[in-house]
Amino acid sequence: MKANDLLPIGDLARRTGLSVSAIRYYESKGLIEPHRTGGNQRRFLRSDIRRLSFILIAQRLGLSLGEIEGQLARLPQGRTPDAKDWAAISRSIRDQLDARIAELQRARDNLDGCIGCGCLSLKNCTLYNPDDALATKGPGPRIVIG
Structure with a gap:
């Protein structure tokens, strides 16, 4: 390993836009693992920039920290993940993302009618929910959230 393969935590923060x-915190959750110098200072692999970037992207996509942890656990230990490793993660979360996209599209397509009707009560809504039939499908705005 070359000396420039390891970054101090401040450099890692600058490169990722994350605070120290x-x-x-991500270190305490085991999502990244620093190396320690003789003076007990943290040094991170340059490839941790990608791990932290994945965390940021995955959070924006709505994955929980537990889901992110599960995905990162699939990456190899002891070597920098390559394009094949990241492609495997991408494939594994694709179904989750497709389900979220469908939910967002359903919400977008129904939001005007469901909230915009003005009745503010599914029990009184004869257009979208006559006789409160949607109550059998569970609580909340079933038309919008599915």
């Missing part, structure tokens, strides 16, 4: 405390 956020990086320490």
